[in-house]
Amino acid sequence: xxxxxxxxxxxxxxxxxxxxxxxxxxxxxxxxxxxxxxxxxxxxxxxxxxxxxxxxxxxxxxxxxxxxxxxxxxxxxxxxxxxxxxxxxxxxxxxxxxxxxx
Amino acid sequence: xxxxxxxxxxxxxxxxxxxxxxxxxxxxxxxxxxxxxxxxxxxxxxxxxxxxxxxxxxxxxxxxxxxxxxxxxxxxxxxxxxxxxxxxxxxxxxxxxxxxxxxxxxxxxxxxxx
Numbered sequence: 001x002x003x004x005x006x007x008x009x010x011x012x013x014x015x016x017x018x019x020x021x022x023x024x025x026x027x028x029x030x031x032x033x034x035x036x037x038x039x040x041x042x043x044x045x046x047x048x049x050x051x052x053x054x055x056x057x058x059x060x061x062x063x064x065x066x067x068x069x070x071x072x073x074x075x076x077x078x079x080x081x082x083x084x085x086x087x088x089x090x091x092x093x094x095x096x097x098x099x100x101x102x
Numbered sequence: 103x104x105x106x107x108x109x110x111x112x113x114x115x116x117x118x119x120x121x122x123x124x125x126x127x128x129x130x131x132x133x134x135x136x137x138x139x140x141x142x143x144x145x146x147x148x149x150x151x152x153x154x155x156x157x158x159x160x161x162x163x164x165x166x167x168x169x170x171x172x173x174x175x176x177x178x179x180x181x182x183x184x185x186x187x188x189x190x191x192x193x194x195x196x197x198x199x200x201x202x203x204x205x206x207x208x209x210x211x212x213x214x215x216x
Contacts, residue, residue: 003160006151031205035196042118046111055108055167062160086144086189087196093139 003062007077014081017088024091026084036083043079047071107167108180112187119191126198130190137190144189145182149173152181 001009018026026032050056051070063072123130130137155161156176163178171179199205 003155006155010151029205031196031200031203034203034205035192035199038199039192039195042115046115049111050108053107053164053167055164056161057164058161059159062155082144082148082189083192085147086140086192089140089143090136090193090196093136097136 003058003072003074004064007074007081010081011077011084014085014088018084022088022092024088024095026088026091032084032087035087036080039083040079043075044069044071047075104166105169108163108178109169112180112183115187115191119187119194122191122194122198126194126201128194128197128201130194130197137193140193141186141189145185148185149177149182152185153177 015027018024019028048069048071051058051067058072063074066073068076122128153174153176168178168180173179173182
């Protein structure tokens with residue numbers, strides 16, 4: 001499995017966790033998408049810095065080759081999966097800590 | 103200074119995080135325990151992925167542009183910090199937007215898409 005496969009799988013895992021296991025269902029809420037689309041340009045900015053300066057480099061055989069702001073397009077999938085899982089887990093643990101204190 | 107090239111990203115995001123936290127009065131320091139749980143999950147998932155990818159050569163780092171402190175001899179310490187600072191910034195963005203828009207106060211909010 002190359003980066004492309006793993007990145008796609010990561011999105012799938014985050015979506016399944018969000019909708020069915022953590023049950024935060026952030027994907028169905030406007031506030032999540034607003035948050036994601038505000039973070040996205042900053043991801044592109046940091047991606048551009050890290051890749052254009054060759055701080056991080058990618059093996060040609062691990063990516064499909066399409067790039068955005070210097071970074072492999074796969075990075076968008078990675079970023080989305082991490083932002084979704086972060087906010088989903090946050091809401092999951094927040095709900096649990098509230099229940100425990102009640 | 104070249105060794106700080108990756109760190110500049112972390113410093114930039116950290117400055118944004120401090121600015122958003124105080125600018126929106128989010129009192130993130132009161133929510134550190136919640137963040138600890140959240141980020142523990144993120145660190146486990148993404149550091150395993152990162153470590154595996156670096157081991158098989160999916161991506162690699164310019165040794166001249168990182169601090170040179172490596173986790174398990176392979177992962178730059180910057181990667182570990184990245185998976186702490188970026189999720190923190192994501193949460194702060196989420197909290198700031200929640201406060202700003204008033205959306206998402208409850209799951210039943212009419213602003214929900216579904």
